[in-house]
Amino acid sequence: MAEKAAAEKLVLHEDPVSGNCYKIRLTAALLGLDLERRSYDILKGETRTPEFLAKVNANGRIPVLQIGNRFLPESNAACFYLADDSRLIPEDRFDRADMLRWMFFEQYSHEPNIATLRFWLTYVGRQNLSEQQQSQLSAKHLAGEAALELMDRHLAGQDWFVGNAPSIADVALYPYTHVAEEGGFALGGYANVCAWLDRVGNLPGYVTME
Numbered sequence: 001m002a003e004k005a006a007a008e009k010l011v012l013h014e015d016p017v018s019g020n021c022y023k024i025r026l027t028a029a030l031l032g033l034d035l036e037r038r039s040y041d042i043l044k045g046e047t048r049t050p051e052f053l054a055k056v057n058a059n060g061r062i063p064v065l066q067i068g069n070r071f072l073p074e075s076n077a078a079c080f081y082l083a084d085d086s087r088l089i090p091e092d093r094f095d096r097a098d099m100l101r102w103m104f105f106e107q108y109s110h111e112p113n114i115a116t117l118r119f120w121l122t123y124v125g126r127q128n129l130s131e132q133q134q135s136q137l138s139a140k141h142l143a144g145e146a147a148l149e150l151m152d153r154h155l156a157g158q159d160w161f162v163g164n165a166p167s168i169a170d171v172a173l174y175p176y177t178h179v180a181e182e183g184g185f186a187l188g189g190y191a192n193v194c195a196w197l198d199r200v201g202n203l204p205g206y207v208t209m210e
Contacts, residue, residue, distance in 0.1 A: 008067050008068050009036070009066075009067075009068060010028070010033060010034065010035050010036065010065065010066070010067060010082075011035070011036045011037075011038060011065075011066035012024055012025060012028075012035050012036070012037050012038070012063060012064075012065055012066070012078075013038050013040065013056050013057075013062050013063060013064040013065075013066060013071075014037060014038070014039060014040070014062055014063045015039065015040055015041065015042050015062055015063075016037075016039055016209075016210045017123070017209075017210075018042075018062065018063065019111075019115055019118075019175030019176040019179065019209070020062075020063055020075035020111070020115075020175070021062060021063040021075070022175040022209045022210075023075050023076075023079055023171050023172055023174070023175045024063055024065060024075055024078045024079055024082070025037075025207060026171050026174065026175070026206070026207060027078075027079045027082045027083055027088065027168060027171050028082055029205045029206065029207040030088065030166075030171070030203060030204070030205045030206065031082060031083065031086055031088065031205070032205060033082060040052070040062055042062070043123065047060050047061060047062050048060045055071075056071055057071060057073045059073060061073060063075050063078060064078075065078035065081065065082070067081070075172075076103045076106070076107065076168075076172055079103075079168045079171060079172060080168060083168045083171075087165070088166065088167050088168045088171065089167065089168065090162055090163050090165075090167055092163065095162050095163045095167075098162045098163075098169075099161075099162045099167050099168065099169040102161045102162065102169035102172065102173065103168065103169055103172045105147075105173075106169075106172045106173050106176075109143070109146075109147045109150075110144075110147045110151075110173065110176065110177075111176055112140075112143075113140045113141070113143040113144035113147060114144040114147065114148075114176050114177070114180050114183055114185060115176040115183070116140055116183075117137070117140050117141060117144060117183030117184055117185075118176065118179060118180070118182045118183035119183075120133060120137075120183075121182070121183055121184060122182045122183070141184060141185075144180070144183065144185055145185065148177070148180070148185065148187075148190050148193060149190070151173070151177070151190070151192075151193050151196075152190040152191070152192045152193045153192075155192035155193060155195070155196050156192050159196070159199060160196075160199075161173065166199075166200065166203060170196075170200055171200075174197065174200045175209060177193065177197065178197050178200075178201075178209075179209065
């Protein structure tokens, strides 16, 4: 599929500061795939316009990977599309399922806490948070710490999240982890996570978040 994707025009509808958008760019970069980029500012409501809702994603969210004339929302689905049949997908059946497990973990346990706090504190501003958001800060921080602790324990015995090689499980978890300190998380306490971040950052084809 990675070879097929390379033959089709790929357009990423994104906000450059979003980790969910970055993971798609990182997947493409690691595989040497060309990706055209179209940027939107979610704080200005640019993904809620009638044109965007009608043509790109009726759910009003980014990222969306455009493949020719088709549109694929959801970051991890887009990463899988790009990486299918590539070295970023494990050959072993159990490892493929385990890769999905970590991608689900990223969306359900990691991103809702670590990414949300980063967005609230860095882009919205603590002083601009609603009373309801303020009340969630402590719980989200604790849940984010729990996610990082689980990751750190897992990485104590291996270099990558699945098997003996990088996969899109690593790509999915990397974006919001490597900027977690912008959400108030101290990464220095997670030595195995920090070593893993360095390994991802040294992969051939690696690109930085913008």
